[in-house]
Amino acid sequence: MEQQDLRQWEWLCIQEEPPLCQATCPIHVDVRLFARHMAAGKVDDARKVLAKTMPLSGVLGRICDHPCEQACRRGDPRDGDEAIRIGSLERSCVTQSDARPRSIPVPPKGKSAAVVGGGLSGLTAAWDLARKGYAVHVLVPESEIGGVLLAYPDKVLPKEALVRELELMASMRITIETNASVDAERVESLLGEHLGVYIGLDSPALIDIHLDLGFEPDAIDPLTRGAGRPGLFAGAPIVSAPFSPIRAALHGRQAAVSLDRLAQGASLTASRDKEGPFETRLYTSMHDVEHARAVKLTGPDGYSPEEARQEAARCIQCECMECVKVCPYLAHFKGYPKKYAREIYNNLSVIHGLRQANTMIESCSNCGLCAEVCPNDFHMGTLCLQARSEMVQQDKMPPSAFDFALRDLDFNVSHKAVLARPDPDTGACEWAFVPGCQLSGATPEHVRAAYDHLRANLDGGVGMILHCCGAPAAWAGRPDLLANVTESFRSLWKELGEPRLILACTTCLQTFREHLPEMVCTSLWETLESLALPQGAGGQGAYTLHDPCTSRHEPAVQVSARAMAKRLGVIVRDPDLTGIYTECCGFGGLMEAANPGMATKVVAQRTTDNPAPFLAYCAMCRDSLSRQGAKVIHLLDLLYPHLAREPEPASPYPLIRSGSGPADKHENRARLRNQLAREIWKEAPEPMDDFERIQLVLEPEVRDAVDARRILAEDIQRAILHAETTGRRMRHEESGHFIACHQPAAVTYWVEYAPQPEGLVFRVYRAWSHRMVIKGVA
Amino acid sequence: MQRFPEIIARYEGWTCQQCGKPLMPGKAQLTYMGSVFDVELPKCAKCGMVIVPEELALGKMLEVEQVLEDK
Ligand code: SF4
Ligand code: SF4
Ligand code: SF4
Numbered sequence: 001m002e003q004q005d006l007r008q009w010e011w012l013c014i015q016e017e018p019p020l021c022q023a024t025c026p027i028h029v030d031v032r033l034f035a036r037h038m039a040a041g042k043v044d045d046a047r048k049v050l051a052k053t054m055p056l057s058g059v060l061g062r063i064c065d066h067p068c069e070q071a072c073r074r075g076d077p078r079d080g081d082e083a084i085r086i087g088s089l090e091r092s093c094v095t096q097s098d099a100r101p102r103s104i105p106v107p108p109k110g111k112s113a114a115v116v117g118g119g120l121s122g123l124t125a126a127w128d129l130a131r132k133g134y135a136v137h138v139l140v141p142e143s144e145i146g147g148v149l150l151a152y153p154d155k156v157l158p159k160e161a162l163v164r165e166l167e168l169m170a171s172m173r174i175t176i177e178t179n180a181s182v183d184a185e186r187v188e189s190l191l192g193e194h195l196g197v198y199i200g201l202d203s204p205a206l207i208d209i210h211l212d213l214g215f216e217p218d219a220i221d222p223l224t225r226g227a228g229r230p231g232l233f234a235g236a237p238i239v240s241a242p243f244s245p246i247r248a249a250l251h252g253r254q255a256a257v258s259l260d261r262l263a264q265g266a267s268l269t270a271s272r273d274k275e276g277p278f279e280t281r282l283y284t285s286m287h288d289v290e291h292a293r294a295v296k297l298t299g300p301d302g303y304s305p306e307e308a309r310q311e312a313a314r315c316i317q318c319e320c321m322e323c324v325k326v327c328p329y330l331a332h333f334k335g336y337p338k339k340y341a342r343e344i345y346n347n348l349s350v351i352h353g354l355r356q357a358n359t360m361i362e363s364c365s366n367c368g369l370c371a372e373v374c375p376n377d378f379h380m381g382t383l384c385l386q387a388r389s390e391m392v393q394q395d396k397m398p399p400s401a402f403d404f405a406l407r408d409l410d411f412n413v414s415h416k417a418v419l420a421r422p423d424p425d426t427g428a429c430e431w432a433f434v435p436g437c438q439l440s441g442a443t444p445e446h447v448r449a450a451y452d453h454l455r456a457n458l459d460g461g462v463g464m465i466l467h468c469c470g471a472p473a474a475w476a477g478r479p480d481l482l483a484n485v486t487e488s489f490r491s492l493w494k495e496l497g498e499p500r501l502i503l504a505c506t507t508c509l510q511t512f513r514e515h516l517p518e519m520v521c522t523s524l525w526e527t528l529e530s531l532a533l534p535q536g537a538g539g540q541g542a543y544t545l546h547d548p549c550t551s552r553h554e555p556a557v558q559v560s561a562r563a564m565a566k567r568l569g570v571i572v573r574d575p576d577l578t579g580i581y582t583e584c585c586g587f588g589g590l591m592e593a594a595n596p597g598m599a600t601k602v603v604a605q606r607t608t609d610n611p612a613p614f615l616a617y618c619a620m621c622r623d624s625l626s627r628q629g630a631k632v633i634h635l636l637d638l639l640y641p642h643l644a645r646e647p648e649p650a651s652p653y654p655l656i657r658s659g660s661g662p663a664d665k666h667e668n669r670a671r672l673r674n675q676l677a678r679e680i681w682k683e684a685p686e687p688m689d690d691f692e693r694i695q696l697v698l699e700p701e702v703r704d705a706v707d708a709r710r711i712l713a714e715d716i717q718r719a720i721l722h723a724e725t726t727g728r729r730m731r732h733e734e735s736g737h738f739i740a741c742h743q744p745a746a747v748t749y750w751v752e753y754a755p756q757p758e759g760l761v762f763r764v765y766r767a768w769s770h771r772m773v774i775k776g777v778a
Numbered sequence: 779m780q781r782f783p784e785i786i787a788r789y790e791g792w793t794c795q796q797c798g799k800p801l802m803p804g805k806a807q808l809t810y811m812g813s814v815f816d817v818e819l820p821k822c823a824k825c826g827m828v829i830v831p832e833e834l835a836l837g838k839m840l841e842v843e844q845v846l847e848d849k
């Protein structure tokens with residue numbers, strides 16, 4: 001990933017943008033944090049937040065004209081109620097607390113600036129400049145410091161409040177000269193002595209000074225506060241509109257920035273667009289916010305501490321997090337995509353040392369729900385897939401992540417699982433049924449039944465293609481492998497005369513649309529919709545319909561699935577997240593392969609947020625959801641109820657069953673291929689490999705353990721065959737058991753077994769594996 | 779060298795069928811992603827064949843594998 005790619009990704013996620021209040025506040029007080037402290041009753045911490053950005057917080061905190069409130073998300077007339085009373089909260093805070101002087105001494109810059117005017121604007125400029133290390137000379141024409149501030153009634157702005165702030169200023173490098181005579185000549189000499197001069201016009205004594213100095217208040221530069229000649233700045237003119245203290249402070253602050261830049265010889269104008277109010281890109285949903293009016297001001301002195309706490313608690317702490325709210329995977333890593341993008345970028349740039357984002361990169365299901373809910377379509381799946389393929393290229397992909405899935409894929413494109421044949425009766429092939437690896441592995445009997453049904457009802461000849469679509473290769477960050485798989489699929493399709501494809505799996509559909517766009521594809525459900533129902537089809541009851549995540553942008557498929565369910569006599573209800581917002585079952589993106597615990601979380605959220613039983617129309621979704629013990633049936637179960645295994649007629653949902661494990665699926669595919677070749681196309685069976693003659697007997701607990709460890713029957717068969725033919729095995733006298741091991745590739749497999757009296761039958765007691773290599777015993 | 783006497787004790791009574799020798803604790807080397815570790819495993823004194831116990835493979839070894847994968 002290049003740095004500019006990172007920037008692009010970071011830009012899309014607006015979670016770190018400031019909330020509306022802060023962006024609108026001319027001096028960008030962190031209102032959100034301030035309100036959080038106030039809500040917790042931590043008034044002193046709240047005051048520190050104010051003092052961090054606010055000059056003379058004891059004064060401005062009392063009188064600020066709070067433009068932030070106009071912008072507050074809560075006050076939005078479309079979906080809000082009443083803005084947070086930020087101004088009153090600030091007032092409450094500063095009356096309850098005192099700002100201690102900053103303890104960090106700033107190294108003196110060795111330069112000085114002059115400020116004319118004792119109003120809030122001039123004092124702000126002096127405050128800011130002193131905090132940057134400049135010595136400041138303030139000239140106040142009146143005998144008393146304060147300018148317009150002195151006009152406030154004592155109830156609003158007590159004398160002591162200003163005095164307290166002036167005390168703080170006295171401890172900085174600021175000298176204030178009262179009764180100063182200020183005219184053009186004096187300003188001229190100030191310009192010579194100092195790096196520049198700021199005229200704070202918010203003082204009645206300075207109302208006409210611009211005439212003297214030869215500038216128009218209207219012509220002051222709105223960004224730099226430049227007043228017509230180098231080194232001279234001015235702001236906060238008293239105009240007819242009510243005096244805005246926050247605007248006066250902003251002008252003083254802008255001038256201080258300009259003077260500082262002047263001292264450093266930097267550009268006065270470059271990248272200053274975020275000074276003063278600006279538009280934030282933050283998005284915050286009001287969806288789950290309970291409406292509540294602002295806390296009423298009861299007394300004339302503003303909010304009591306308790307009232308302030310309540311009002312501050314109404315702040316919804318604006319943030320986006322839309323994607324994190326719906327994705328357990330994103331929530332798990334305790335951040336949000338912008339942060340994750342940085343972590344992934346860093347992870348990919350690590351040469352030596354820990355790659356801390358590997359698990360994150362490997363675990364995303366690539367389901368795309370994040371992009372759907374994100375105001376800027378941030379697709380974490382795309383980012384993770386890019387990162388995966390980069391890791392593979394750098395040879396940094398941990399072998400444990402996708403190895404098993406890729407071995408499974410290898411098998412599914414091998415002669416043991418692949419089959420491509422035209423219609424057995426006519427040899428024609430206007431259509432071809434593509435059931436996909438998952439359905440073939442989970443319920444091969446459905447493949448056969450659906451194929452027979454299609455053949456009986458469609459004209460032009462219906463062929464069949466058993467072959468992987470390549471999705472697992474894409475998910476594993478292997479575009480090279482994906483290209484091979486799709487190429488191999490394409491040539492089978494061409495050999496059959498480019499039939500129209502009928503797909504049972506929306507993942508195949510999605511993959512083909514992207515990588516083999518020349519093929520005409522429709523889903524099994526759309527095709528079945530126009531055909532008669534098979535004999536005996538139908539069911540009853542009400543189900544939560546789970547759309548597969550790869551159907552997200554296939555509305556026609558989703559509509560057909562619903563129509564079919566209705567036709568089959570069941571009632572379907574939509575889950576909380578459905579249609580384009582459907583959730584992944586935990587299998588997508590190889591989430592389950594790389595991080596089974598994460599997949600469990602995802603399924604758990606789906607099945608606890610929605611009532612069972614579920615109706616799925618993807619074999620993988622059915623198996624994943626059932627793995628958590630949720631009751632799930634497949635649409636094909638309703639089409640072919642007579643194929644139900646171990647049906648429980650007494651149960652209201654006799655078709656519910658749990659899914660097959662990966663080892664079973666592997667076997668099922670090979671069996672399906674041979675069975676179809678033999679029974680439908682009358683072909684002689686493929687010669688068996690030696691290891692396939694080994695028959696295994698596993699108790700159910702052993703089978704479950706073996707499945708969970710992702711050990712295939714084939715691995716066990718090969719280990720036993722190896723031991724039995726070479727004699728290299730361990731023997732336990734007492735029990736008569738053997739232990740054998742076998743290392744076909746990266747993984748070493750171990751099995752404890754005992755030969756059974758009849759033929760090549762072996763009872764398996766346990767099997768385990770590891771990736772570490774035993775030196776010298778390979 | 780890493781020793782796991784309790785785990786190895788569970789493999790008493792196993793013999794190497796090729797050599798007819800009982801397995802005894804002995805040194806073996808494991809490697810993964812460029813790192814090499816010495817461990818004590820049940821081993822045939824004659825031909826050197828070892829068992830990697832299930833308890834070790836799914837316990838300590840898995841942990842080390844994961845650390846080396848920077849998970
Ligand atoms: S939805 Fe997620 S990725 Fe998009 S802006 Fe919000 S936090 Fe960022
Ligand atoms: S709700 Fe809170 S964080 Fe959001 S805009 Fe209003 S004051 Fe700011
Ligand atoms: S699992 Fe789905 S919603 Fe979550 S980050 Fe990955 S693609 Fe986005």
Ligand SMILES: [Zn+2]
Nearest residue numbers: 794797822825
């Ligand atoms: Zn031996």
